[in-house]
Amino acid sequence: MTPDETREGRGLSAHRHRLFARVGGAPVWLLAATVLAIVAALIAWTARPATPAASWDPLEPIVTPTATTAAEPEISDVLFVGDSYTAGAGATEDKVEQLRWSARVSQELGWNEINVALGGTGYVMTSGFEGCGVDFCPRYRERILTADADPDLVVISGGRNDGPEPEGFYQSVLSTFETAQERWPDAMIVVTLPLWDDDPAPEWLAADATVILTAARSAEVDVLDLGQPLEGVASFIAEDGIHPSDAGHEAIAAAFIDAWNARAEAES
Numbered sequence: 001m002t003p004d005e006t007r008e009g010r011g012l013s014a015h016r017h018r019l020f021a022r023v024g025g026a027p028v029w030l031l032a033a034t035v036l037a038i039v040a041a042l043i044a045w046t047a048r049p050a051t052p053a054a055s056w057d058p059l060e061p062i063v064t065p066t067a068t069t070a071a072e073p074e075i076s077d078v079l080f081v082g083d084s085y086t087a088g089a090g091a092t093e094d095k096v097e098q099l100r101w102s103a104r105v106s107q108e109l110g111w112n113e114i115n116v117a118l119g120g121t122g123y124v125m126t127s128g129f130e131g132c133g134v135d136f137c138p139r140y141r142e143r144i145l146t147a148d149a150d151p152d153l154v155v156i157s158g159g160r161n162d163g164p165e166p167e168g169f170y171q172s173v174l175s176t177f178e179t180a181q182e183r184w185p186d187a188m189i190v191v192t193l194p195l196w197d198d199d200p201a202p203e204w205l206a207a208d209a210t211v212i213l214t215a216a217r218s219a220e221v222d223v224l225d226l227g228q229p230l231e232g233v234a235s236f237i238a239e240d241g242i243h244p245s246d247a248g249h250e251a252i253a254a255a256f257i258d259a260w261n262a263r264a265e266a267e268s
Contacts (some may be wrong), residue, residue: 075188078111079151081140081180083158084119084131085195085252090243099246102155104253109260114149122162123172123212131161141176144183151187154180159194159212164204170211177219190222192259195252197244198230198237222263226255 080086080102088100097103097115106113118138120131127137138146140156156176162169180189193209196202216223229251230236236248244252 075109075152076112077114077149077151078106078153078155079147079149079187080113080115080117081143081147081154081156081158082117083121083161084117084243085160086117086157087115087119088117088249089119090238090240091246091249099249101244101249101252101256102157104250105256105260108253108257111153114147114151116143116147116149117158118143120161122158122160122166123176124166124169125161125163127161139172139176141172141179144176144180147183151184153188153190154184155190155192156180157192157195159208160196160205162208164202165207169208170215173212173215174219177215177221181219181221188222189219190224191216192224192226192256195226196228196231197242198232198234200231201228224256224259224263226252226259229255 084090086100086102088096088102091099100115102115102117103113105111118127118132120127121137121139121143123140126139129135131137137143140158144154166172177189177191180187191212193212194205196205213223215221230244230248233248233251236245236251237243238245238248
């Protein structure tokens with residue numbers, strides 16, 4: 001081997017030694033150890049027991065927590081506005097305040113009854129001495145305006161005194177509901193459809209009831225349809241042939257309570 005070949009071999013060997021000893025300024029053994037550590041970590045990761053993923057049904061709705069619906073406020077004071085049926089006409093004279101249907105309902109449901117109903121009155125009809133016992137009795141809207149009460153619930157029950165197709169009936173009914181809402185914005189307003197006696201109700205009463213129902217929907221007032229609980233039962237009518245007897249008031253009260261409970265169940 002020539003001296004030049006010897007020097008060339010030594011240079012190549014030294015170059016290889018330097019390449020093995022240093023890569024990027026770091027000792028090769030350190031880089032090798034790092035690589036081995038990474039490989040070992042990957043092997044350990046892939047070898048660990050798999051954790052089952054939470055099951056998910058794509059058809060199952062995702063439920064987002066929302067505020068719960070506020071419970072209906074507790075009802076204590078209840079104002080009854082209406083005609084002679086609501087006032088208690090026909091009930092035993094010295095026990096009217098205990099036997100009229102509004103009192104029976106209040107006793108059953110734990111309400112404090114405030115009854116300002118006046119005989120002969122309606123949504124458009126006023127009355128006088130023959131109907132209500134004084135010279136003048138206002139229609140429902142004015143009665144609401146003058147009532148000395150702060151009720152949790154207002155029950156408006158009547159309409160038979162208004163007769164067939166009264167002029168301005170819809171507007172008067174709507175105004176009555178809106179006046180109650182404006183007077184007591186925190187109170188619930190409920191209306192019943194007109195009641196009749198033991199005879200079949202005339203067709204015009206159904207027409208008036210439709211107007212009341214339409215106005216109630218427009219004003220967003222709750223409607224309780226009691227049906228005609230007195231129809232066909234002579235004992236439900238007092239001796240005057242018009243107003244409910246004690247048993248008749250009891251029948252109206254039962255119809256009201258059934259309708260009230262059905263409403264509550266529908267909203268629950």
